[in-house]
Amino acid sequence: MREKGGDVNDSEDMFLKLTAHIKEALLNLSSSKLRSALALLGILVGTASVVAMVSGGQLATNEALKQFKTLGTDLLAVSINDVPNDDQTSHSEESLTLQQVMAVTQTEGQIRDVAPYTQLYNPIQYNGHTLNGAVLGVTENFAKIVHVNVVRGRFISSLDRYSPFCVVGHQLYEQMKAISFVDPLGKQIQVGSDFFTIVGVADAWPDNSFVYANIDSAILVPILASTALSKYAEINNFIVQLVPNANIDMITHHLQQAVQHYVPNKRLYVRSAKELITSMGKQSKILTVFLGLIGSISLIVGGIGVMNIMLVSVVERRREIGIRLAVGARRVDIRSLFLIEAVMLSLVGGISGVVVGIVIEYIIAFLWHWEFMWFFWPPVIGFSVSVAIGIFFGFYPAHQASQLDPIEALRSD
Amino acid sequence: MSALISLENITKTYVTGESEFHALKGVDFQLQSGEMVAIMGSSGSGKSTLMNIMGFLDHCTTGRYCFSGRDVSRLKDDELAAIRNQKVGFVFQSFFLLPRLNALQNVMLPLFYRGEEESSAKLKALNILEKVGVRDFITHKPNQLSGGQQQRVAIARALVGNPEVIFADEPTGSLDSKTSHDVMQLLIDLNQQEQRTIVIITHDKEISFMCPRVVTMKDGCVA
Incomplete structure (x- = not known):
């Protein structure tokens, strides 16, 4: 009753018409099933790719961040390198001693603990077989700070000092077992010309970019013993554990000054887990936007199909x-x-696209052994963008239809 | 009593490129409420153009068109749509039912655009379908109906909105002579029993003989 109707009736009219229009639309779409299905498929693929790509990117980021989360965000990785110099002959022979490292780090109230380590690549031999692996000289607290679990035997102790004891990484342990068919624990292993007794076995250690060594394929010896093994065993790295909410900039500055005092020709590089996580977060945001854009392109193609x-x-x-x-x-x-x-x-395509996208995300997580997670935003964004695309690309044809001249339209067949 | 439809010096000119075609050259025409009139003419005589203008499907180029005493010569699209919906019903030569809708839904369509509630629209549509004699076929799609039945459904659709005038453009043009006669009889009954105003466009003399008043068109003028 358009003529008599007031405002109340108008809104009721609108609602009645809307539901009737939706009924009609479904009727019309179902009467040309194949064609509707194809248009729907375009939107479905687009939405699914947005959802799967963005969620998959999030999963990858979470997986990458996980290694830091197990380590903790309160760590600093400090490395001491030669200053790049034009004069190559002035390679400095000097390096920090263990006492100096302790002195540098113990003066600071914000440092809870420190784990210096050396790295050597001497040949390792076991039962006449040469094994590939690094020799890490470590202190007792190394295990605690970087989370090395000893599954059998014991870890290196500060009492070991120069004693020839070692802990073997998970992967090396398996190799040794395969060579000798007996439990290597308690047996001896040859490093260079010296023999070390295996006193412990480390559990599998998740690889991370924070410690410059793979503990799985390394043997861990007392740090003093490592310096005795070779003159190339320098304490060039140490990992610092901070108190909560420590001022990283201030500590970095302090360490720089202190190290400069002992070894003026070297330079200090400090990386904090927190910084790494933020920069990874930034990278992952870029990745997410990028993946989202790629997905959106297929969604636009779907829109053109509609x-x-x-x-x-x-x-x-x-x-x-x-x-x-x-x-x-x-x-x-x-x-x-x-x-x-x-x-x-687009609504139906969008809904089914979200479902398919989540299924794809699940398959990705399953294939890469990642932990599956529900994300809120990718489905919401995928769905709303698909509906927006439907309105945008549907508007032009609908406008064309509405501008037809009634007589012309009636005459056409 | 003033006329339901009053046309004064109506012209319609189609411009295609540089050539002009004068479909109507100054038509004066009066239609009283309750009349039944046949507009006769050969093809190209302008009878269809005249119906389109009287039925608010088209604008006249010049002239004055009064409907129920109101000047409707210069109305906007949406106002014309509202008048078509409320005051006018159409019956076409090839029925023009929507193929996807069944008979009942086709008849309910004008009421839907009026914003009428579904239950009352359904009731009205059923009554009209009963009156035109196709009550038994309400769930049939147009392609399941004979020509005569389709035209009856189309007449029901024209009547359902209770319009002031019904325009029938060659209503029997697609029907055999027996069904033609039945459909014409239905229109005549509607005019005589319910005083419906009916305008029939035709080139068929036999049809025009059945109407009380005949207007003949020739070359864009009322002859």
């Missing part, structure tokens, strides 16, 4: 449009009719 199908539909249904105009449909009615059809296509 537009194409709607344009064909408008041409095919010119007579229907004419009939509707003749019985009193306004231009806005015709526009809503076609717009709602386009939106219904």
